[in-house]
Amino acid sequence: MRDEFYKTLASPIWWGALVIAAIMPFVLSSYYVHILTLALVYVALASSWNIVGGMAGQISLAHSLFIGIGSMFSAALLLKLGINMWLGLVISAVISGILGAVIAWIDFRFQLGHLSFVLITLAFAEMGSIVVEGWDFLGGASGLLLPKDTGNFLAFQFGGGHGAFWMMLALAAICVLVNVAILNSPLGYYLRTIRDNEKAAQAIGVNILRYKITAMVISAMLASVVGTAYVRYLTFADPYLLISPVITIEIVLFATVGGLGRAYGPALGALLLVPLGEILRGKLGSTLPGLHYFIYGIVVISVILVTPRGLLPLFERLWARWRGPAVAGKP
Amino acid sequence: MTELYQALAQGLLIGATYGLLALGMGLVYGVSGVVNFSHGDFISLGMFMCLALYSAFAMDPYVSIIITVPLMIAIGALVYIFLIRPMVGHQFLMVVQLTLGLSLVLQNGILMVFGGEPARTPSFVESKLIILGDVVLRVPHIVAFVVSFALAIGLYIMLRSTDFGRSIRAVHQNAHAAALMGINVGRVQVLTFALGIGILALAAALLLPGTPIQPTQGLRYTVITLLVVVLGGMTNFVGIMLGGLIIGIAEAFGTIYLDGPIGLLLPYIIFVAIMLFLPKGLTWSSAR
Amino acid sequence: MLEIDNLVAGYGGVPVLRDINAKMAAGEIVGLLGANNAGKTTLINALSGMVKPISGRILFLGEDISKLTPQARVELGIVQVPEGRLVFPEMSIRENLLLGGINAHARKHRPQQMEKVIGLFPRLGERLTQSAGSLSGGEQQMLAIGRGLMAEAKLLMLDEPSLGLSPLFVQYIFEIIDKLHADGLTILLVEQNLNLTLRHAKRCYVLERGQVAVEGDAETVKNDPRTRSAYLGL
Incomplete structure (x- = not known):
């Protein structure tokens, strides 16, 4: 099963796509580089969420907590305690991982059925935003402002613009690769078994709690790391963006639109929707605030109704049909 | 002592309305197995409809329900038929994402129409107070309490002793057997969802007087409703009303006795504590 | 037919x-x-x-x-008493019987029909308010058949x-079936x-x-x- 992962690592298409993406900053204007950077943030977040939400079928709405810890907490550590952001990144990731394990355990303890996970995680997300907005150490409701990014790599600075883009590209690629790796590992197999039939998985002796916790910990730590990089890029740690449950909802919807449980599905969803949303916001944001969210909502509802498994399977079908006659035409 | 009575009274009054919000969600869950994550945004929608009717015709929220309730019932029926019904049966968890998407649409649709500034809708009872000893009660809260309990009791009687109510319970207990009785299960599901949304229109008018509203509030109402429903064991009628009161009281105690985030967190802490000891919620159903 | x-x-x-x-x-x-x-x-x-x-x-x-x-078929009188009985466990015997006659055709004659069913199964009549979930398997089968008859089955x-069911109950249920047959039911x-x-x-x-x-x-x-x-x- 692991072969698939090594094949991906050795794939020229993969590396070709990465190289093409990496030269984008030299081709595009800084506005579009900014939009692509944001898209990559959401590629990374949606892909990390996919490990729990897509592969294990556990619709977690708690990921704003992990993003929030990764961003607000590491920013607070730097500003309030002078802790280097690389270290902050690690501390935040560990805390996120522990919190993820606790949430997965509590869900297991409650045993309320499939929907319970969604409900519990949403309650946790809401609690998190209340804590951050009311706790001065984390900047409270007014947020935190990071020092200017001078490009000092040792201080977790990437020189803004191009540097941030490459950082995000690397993170997004890692998150997608982790997806490929897990999907082609025993863990991925057990997660799918749990998703498709939890009772049957239990009956054949799958240690459900262990795999649920493992998936949640990996997913939470990745989301936290992306959060730290995201806040460094934004410079301003805005609690209403970073710890609001809405950011999780966005991620969930991107992953759903692209294709849940697929290695490239969430990435596809984010790459399509984030630029669309950002361009709409840039053009109409002042006259029609919220239009991009409105469009996201309409898109996700339409995609779910038309192709519930997401756009990736749909594109694959279209691709197969387009290639079909050509292959058949050969002698 | 005064503070204690004040907190208890305030919590009970608001808690009854929370119970009512949760009853709508619990009924829908019981009949269709659907949890609507745009629940709170429908409350918002109800409130902003009242605001629009006030701005246009100076209509009091309590009068607006004549228009908002039928309108919301119709919207609820359409949402169920065209969006949720295609998902029921297959792709069940997709209803979560679908209603999350719907939540974004409603919230930002409201934002685009009304703008993001907090708004108030006055009512003739808005500033009236009743003073009982040292306890000060706002009349809108008392109205909300009385109407919520009256509605809850009405719903209870409807479920117990009308054919429609018995159909709802039959579909909840065994949809297959209900269909064999000649009950149109699909119709019961649509009507229950529409009824649940209609209840929200009423609850919106009850919560509105004196409360500033903004489009982004929906999610918070959804979460409060979820806490109450889960606490009440998802479908247990009495459990849900009790859960509403507990969350209401926890909220009142939190804001009166505790400062800052801990106060706001109190309902969640109480929720987690109760759930750790009673994982199935506040249910003591005699059968099963 | x-x-x-x-x-x-x-x-x-x-x-x-x-x-x-x-x-x-x-x-x-x-x-x-x-x-x-x-x-x-x-x-x-x-x-x-x-x-x-x-x-x-x-x-x-x-x-x-x-x-x-x-x-529509229940209204025409095609009525199924399902396998495993599938009574509504959290409702009383009376409510189960009322639900049996909920179709538009049978609804009008529910009181009379209820009397007939109770006449056939006196045991059900004695405990109309008891919840169906608390009945024994045999009693639930009686209730399921009674519920089917409430629909004015043809x-x-x-x-x-x-x-x-225990052999004794099986015998009893089949006596009822013979009786219904003798009354002309298909x-x-x-x-x-x-x-x-x-x-x-x-x-x-x-x-x-x-x-x-x-x-x-x-x-x-x-x-x-x-x-x-x-x-x-x-």
């Missing part, structure tokens, strides 16, 4: 039943036999409208009902009424218990892998070697 013409039916377009042909006259009691998974429950669910036909027709009182919804389809009896069915049903159909393997009067079915092989799945 009932005529099944080349019926093909199944789940999700996959046929379980193939080319079923069968007939029932008014007032008849007919047995439907077969091993587990032979398609018995699928057939009565097709008659109830819970399973959509892929092709073929079902005629009831001369009318094609194969496109009708389950509730054709009563009983799916495995003896399942999981009954389709779905059973796995071969001998029991052959004793009460005048005619039988034996299903094997979704097809009618044997049909005829009780004696013929009993002596046909294919009946045995259908049961043993040989």
Whole structure:
């Protein structure tokens, strides 16, 4: 099963796509580089969420907590305690991982059925935003402002613009690769078994709690790391963006639109929707605030109704049909 | 002592309305197995409809329900038929994402129409107070309490002793057997969802007087409703009303006795504590 | 009264039943036999409208009902007492009976019908307010049959009424079935218990892998070697 992962690592298409993406900053204007950077943030977040939400079928709405810890907490550590952001990144990731394990355990303890996970995680997300907005150490409701990014790599600075883009590209690629790796590992197999039939998985002796916790910990730590990089890029740690449950909802919807449980599905969803949303916001944001969210909502509802498994399977079908006659035409 | 009575009274009054919000969600869950994550945004929608009717015709929220309730019932029926019904049966968890998407649409649709500034809708009872000893009660809260309990009791009687109510319970207990009785299960599901949304229109008018509203509030109402429903064991009628009161009281105690985030967190802490000891919620159903 | 013409039916377009042909006259009691998974429950669910036909027709009182919804069929008097009884456990006996007569046709005569059912099952009448979930298996079966009668059944389809009951209760239930038959009710009896069915049903159909393997009067079915092989799945 692991072969698939090594094949991906050795794939020229993969590396070709990465190289093409990496030269984008030299081709595009800084506005579009900014939009692509944001898209990559959401590629990374949606892909990390996919490990729990897509592969294990556990619709977690708690990921704003992990993003929030990764961003607000590491920013607070730097500003309030002078802790280097690389270290902050690690501390935040560990805390996120522990919190993820606790949430997965509590869900297991409650045993309320499939929907319970969604409900519990949403309650946790809401609690998190209340804590951050009311706790001065984390900047409270007014947020935190990071020092200017001078490009000092040792201080977790990437020189803004191009540097941030490459950082995000690397993170997004890692998150997608982790997806490929897990999907082609025993863990991925057990997660799918749990998703498709939890009772049957239990009956054949799958240690459900262990795999649920493992998936949640990996997913939470990745989301936290992306959060730290995201806040460094934004410079301003805005609690209403970073710890609001809405950011999780966005991620969930991107992953759903692209294709849940697929290695490239969430990435596809984010790459399509984030630029669309950002361009709409840039053009109409002042006259029609919220239009991009409105469009996201309409898109996700339409995609779910038309192709519930997401756009990736749909594109694959279209691709197969387009290639079909050509292959058949050969002698 | 005064503070204690004040907190208890305030919590009970608001808690009854929370119970009512949760009853709508619990009924829908019981009949269709659907949890609507745009629940709170429908409350918002109800409130902003009242605001629009006030701005246009100076209509009091309590009068607006004549228009908002039928309108919301119709919207609820359409949402169920065209969006949720295609998902029921297959792709069940997709209803979560679908209603999350719907939540974004409603919230930002409201934002685009009304703008993001907090708004108030006055009512003739808005500033009236009743003073009982040292306890000060706002009349809108008392109205909300009385109407919520009256509605809850009405719903209870409807479920117990009308054919429609018995159909709802039959579909909840065994949809297959209900269909064999000649009950149109699909119709019961649509009507229950529409009824649940209609209840929200009423609850919106009850919560509105004196409360500033903004489009982004929906999610918070959804979460409060979820806490109450889960606490009440998802479908247990009495459990849900009790859960509403507990969350209401926890909220009142939190804001009166505790400062800052801990106060706001109190309902969640109480929720987690109760759930750790009673994982199935506040249910003591005699059968099963 | 009932005529099944080349019926093909199944789940999700996959046929379980193939080319079923069968007939029932008014007032008849007919047995439907077969091993587990032979398609018995699928057939009565097709008659109830819970399973959509892929092709073929079902005629009831001369009318094609194969496109009708389950509730329209209940209104016509085609009533199923399902396997495992499926009473509503969190409701009282009275509420269960009221739900039995909830269809538009039967609703008008519920009080009279309720009296008849209580006359037939005095045991139910004694504890109308008790919750159905607290009843014994035999009592639940009485309630399920009573609930079916509340619908003013013209054709009563009983799916495995003896399942999981003590011999005494089985005897009692079958006495009731004979009594209903004597009163002129048309009954389709779905059973796995071969001998029991052959004793009460005048005619039988034996299903094997979704097809009618044997049909005829009780004696013929009993002596046909294919009946045995259908049961043993040989």
